[in-house]
Amino acid sequence: MTPSRRSFLMGAAALSAAVATPEMARAAAALDAAASADWALATRDVEADLPRQTMRLIHGRAPVGLEGTLYRNGPAKFRRPGGSATHWFDGDGMMRAFRIDDGRATLQARFADTPKRRNETELAAVVTPGFGSKGDARARIGSNDDANAANTAVMVAGDQIWALWEAGSPLAMNPSDLSTAGFVTLRDDLKGMPFQPHPRYASDGSIWNVGVAGRRAVIWRLNPDRSLNDAQIVDLPRASYMHDFTATDRHIILVLQPWVFETRAMPVIAGLAWRPETGTQVLVLDKDDLSKRRLYDLPAFFHFHLGDAWAERDGTIRFDVAASGDPRFAVDGARVLVEGHGVVPGDPARLALITLRPDGRADMAHSAVVGEFPKADPRRAGRQRSLTAHTSGETRGRPLPTGLAVQDWDSGRSHAFEFGVHQVVEEAVFVPKPGATAERDAWLVGPSVNLRAGRTELHVFDVARIEDGPVATWQADTALPAGFHGVWAG
Numbered sequence: 001m002t003p004s005r006r007s008f009l010m011g012a013a014a015l016s017a018a019v020a021t022p023e024m025a026r027a028a029a030a031l032d033a034a035a036s037a038d039w040a041l042a043t044r045d046v047e048a049d050l051p052r053q054t055m056r057l058i059h060g061r062a063p064v065g066l067e068g069t070l071y072r073n074g075p076a077k078f079r080r081p082g083g084s085a086t087h088w089f090d091g092d093g094m095m096r097a098f099r100i101d102d103g104r105a106t107l108q109a110r111f112a113d114t115p116k117r118r119n120e121t122e123l124a125a126v127v128t129p130g131f132g133s134k135g136d137a138r139a140r141i142g143s144n145d146d147a148n149a150a151n152t153a154v155m156v157a158g159d160q161i162w163a164l165w166e167a168g169s170p171l172a173m174n175p176s177d178l179s180t181a182g183f184v185t186l187r188d189d190l191k192g193m194p195f196q197p198h199p200r201y202a203s204d205g206s207i208w209n210v211g212v213a214g215r216r217a218v219i220w221r222l223n224p225d226r227s228l229n230d231a232q233i234v235d236l237p238r239a240s241y242m243h244d245f246t247a248t249d250r251h252i253i254l255v256l257q258p259w260v261f262e263t264r265a266m267p268v269i270a271g272l273a274w275r276p277e278t279g280t281q282v283l284v285l286d287k288d289d290l291s292k293r294r295l296y297d298l299p300a301f302f303h304f305h306l307g308d309a310w311a312e313r314d315g316t317i318r319f320d321v322a323a324s325g326d327p328r329f330a331v332d333g334a335r336v337l338v339e340g341h342g343v344v345p346g347d348p349a350r351l352a353l354i355t356l357r358p359d360g361r362a363d364m365a366h367s368a369v370v371g372e373f374p375k376a377d378p379r380r381a382g383r384q385r386s387l388t389a390h391t392s393g394e395t396r397g398r399p400l401p402t403g404l405a406v407q408d409w410d411s412g413r414s415h416a417f418e419f420g421v422h423q424v425v426e427e428a429v430f431v432p433k434p435g436a437t438a439e440r441d442a443w444l445v446g447p448s449v450n451l452r453a454g455r456t457e458l459h460v461f462d463v464a465r466i467e468d469g470p471v472a473t474w475q476a477d478t479a480l481p482a483g484f485h486g487v488w489a490g
Contacts, residue, residue, distance in 0.1 A: 039400055041449050042424045042482040043337050046076040046094060049178075050109035055098075055458060055474035062103035062472050063443060063460060065434040068490035070098040070445050070458070071175070072426070073163055074483025075151045076111065078338050082125030087132025087267070088334035092117045093151030093163055093171075095178045096483060098447065098458050105458055105474040110178035112150035112163050112171055115140070129266035131166075132335060144168035144192045145183050153197035153485035155207075157184075157226040161489075164197040166243060167213075175489070186220070186228040193218050193231075197485060200247040200308070201381045208247055208287070210254065214239045214261060219252060219290055232290050237281055241272055241327075246309040246319050249382040250288070253309050253319065253356075256281040258300045259327050269331050276300035276326070282356060284317065296362035298354070302327045307374040310384040315358040320388050320409070322349040322372045323364075333399050348372070348394035351407055369407055369414050370394055373427035373485075377439050386410040387439050389463070391425050393418055400482070401425040404444060404459075406466050415467050422452040428461070429488050440464040443471075445488060449479055456480045 075091025078084055085091055093112040098105060111117060116128045119140050128147050129135030141147055148168035155162050155170075162170035162184060169192060172181040185191045194211030201207055205224030210217050215236045221229040240256040247253060258275040265271035279300050286292035301323040309319035328346035336342040351371045354364050371390035386409050393402030402423055405416035419425060428446025436442070444461040456479050459470040 038421075038451065039337065039398070039424060040340055041451055041454065041479045042400055043078065043088060043091075043340070044479065044481050045079050046109070046111075046480060049111060050107065050478065050480070052097075052099075052106050052108040053477060055105040055107055055476050057103075057105070057472065058457075058475045059473035060460075060471045062100065062105075063433075063462075066100055066431065066443060066445075066460065067102075068100060068431070068488055069175070070096075070100075070429065070447075070486055070488055071154045071156070071161055072096040072098070072447065072483040072486030073150075073152060073154045074481065074485075075149065076109075076481050077117075078126070080120060080123075080125050082123060083127060083136070084338075085126045085130065085133045086335055086338060087130065087269075088337045089151075090126070090128075090130035090133040090149060090267075091151060091338075091481075092120075093149050093165070094480070094483075095154065095161070095163060095173055096447075096480060096486075097175070097178060098445075100445075107456065107458070107476045107480075108178060109480055110173075112173065113180035114148055114150050114171065115146050116149055131268045132331070134267050134270075144194070148183070151484070154487050155199055156487060156489050164195065164199075166196055167194050168192060170195050186222075187231065190218070190231055195220060196243070196245075198244040198305075200245070201378065202247070203249060203382060208252060210242070210245050210252070212236070212240075212242045217242075217254065219285070221287075234285065234290055237283065237295060238278075241268075243304045244306045246306040247287075247382055248309045248311040248317060250286065250311060251309070251317065252285040252287060252290075253306075253317070254283040254285070255303065255306060255321070256283060257302055259302060259330075272327075274302075274327055282354070282362060284356065294356075294360070296356050296360065298362050298364050301325065301352075301364075302330075303349070304330075305372065305374055307388050308376040308381055308385065310380075310382065312384065317356040318353060320351055320353050320374055320407075322374055322390070323352045323366070324349040329399055337399070343397055344399045346399075347396055348399060351388065351390065353409060367407070367414075369405070371405060371407065372401065375427065375429055377430050377432065377442060379432055379437070380439065385439060387463070389428055389430060389444050389466075391427060392416050393425070404428055404446070404461060404466060406444075406463060417461070417466050417469050419448065422450065423457075424449040424451065424482050426482055427485055428459070429486055430463070431488050431490065446486075447483070449482055450475070454479050
């Protein structure tokens with residue numbers, strides 16, 4: 001396993017060689033500009049942890065039976081006097097806990113205590129190379145986890161929650177007070193291997209995940225108690241950028257887009273090239289025997305996020321994707337968001353349904369529905385379903401959602417609620433109603449940043465009547481920046 005492990009770990013020399021002297025004037029400009037754009041609150045800096053505070057109910061009433069915590073993760077510190085992050089994906093991770101109990105809601109937030117954050121706090125400068133930020137020679141990099149921002153997603157792991165990041169280990173945190181326990185090593189010889197931010201849950205309680213580096217991937221399988229069951233290395237047809245994967249009850253599905261690693265460079269986007277002429281490949285692996293594989297071809301598209309997959313009786317596999325034409329947002333749009341000025345390039349992602357047939361044919365049915373952050377009923381993970389919840393309302397030049405919607409793939413209809421441009425709407429998760437089994441018998445729970453009020457809000461929607469708007473909304477006394485992904489612990 002040692003050569004494989006080394007292939008997954010970022011070399012300290014390569015990272016240290018990516019040197020850029022911080023420019024004080026540019027850092028000061030970034031600090032000033034961030035406060036001027038209409039989306040400024042969505043990418044603002046948080047200077048300290050947020051103690052638990054009571055949120056005020058400003059609309060509706062809390063649904064009976066909704067009890068639990070929405071944990072969410074996302075970047076919350078980008079700018080420092082001696083140099084700033086230049087990309088949305090590179091800010092320090094902050095864990096949020098929205099707790100709903102007896103009809104009341106509270107909000108707490110705490111930074112992940114990482115080596116990256118400690119080093120940059122000491123230096124008063126962002127120096128760590130990342131997805132789109134170059135960094136400089138003052139970065140202390142000996143392994144992946146020295147660069148780990150722990151800023152992307154979260155999963156519940158027994159009596160812990162894990163903050164997840166694309167290129168390194170999970171970071172264990174205490175679900176009660178959000179304090180940091182430390183990086184998780186699932187097996188000594190796999191220390192530091194990537195454990196990506198979108199694990200998939202099987203009906204037997206097991207958890208599957210991937211970690212990708214170049215043309216190799218590690219396929220993780222965890223037991224229901226989150227201990228390691230197995231980890232295997234598989235070869236990939238190409239070295240694609242991969243933020244997400246999907247799975248049925250029987251298959252792992254890796255979508256290999258034509259945004260490929262051609263050089264080893266920092267930041268990550270510097271080593272990637274968009275090659276649409278090569279198309280998109282979809283690799284299907286058998287969970288029981290990862291050597292059994294099928295490869296499908298599709299036209300080129302770019303994506304971050306996939307929906308849950310399912311297999312039909314004849315072996316046909318279907319899943320949805322938030323697809324766009326190219327990676328311009330990943331390269332330039334996320335930079336514009338942090339800089340606080342400029343025009344965000346490209347068109348927003350639209351939902352599409354991919355079909356993989358037993359005879360080797362594949363097709364992709366595009367919709368006109370603008371959508372990102374697709375989420376499905378957790379009761380149907382890996383099994384046939386019809387509904388996808390997603391954010392909506394993005395437009396060219398303003399790549400931040402303003403609404404929520406539910407796409408019904410059986411009927412082809414979309415049901416949506418639009419807040420308006422004064423709200424930045426974040427990912428919402430399905431929360432099944434107690435004792436219910438139907439797909440529509442669920443709530444959607446998710447936050448937004450109210451730009452007009454300067455406050456973070458928490459909303460609850462009824463999946464069956466999403467167009468009616470929230471059934472309950474709570475408002476905090478402050479605004480946290482927009483996060484990425486979350487999970488419900490009921």
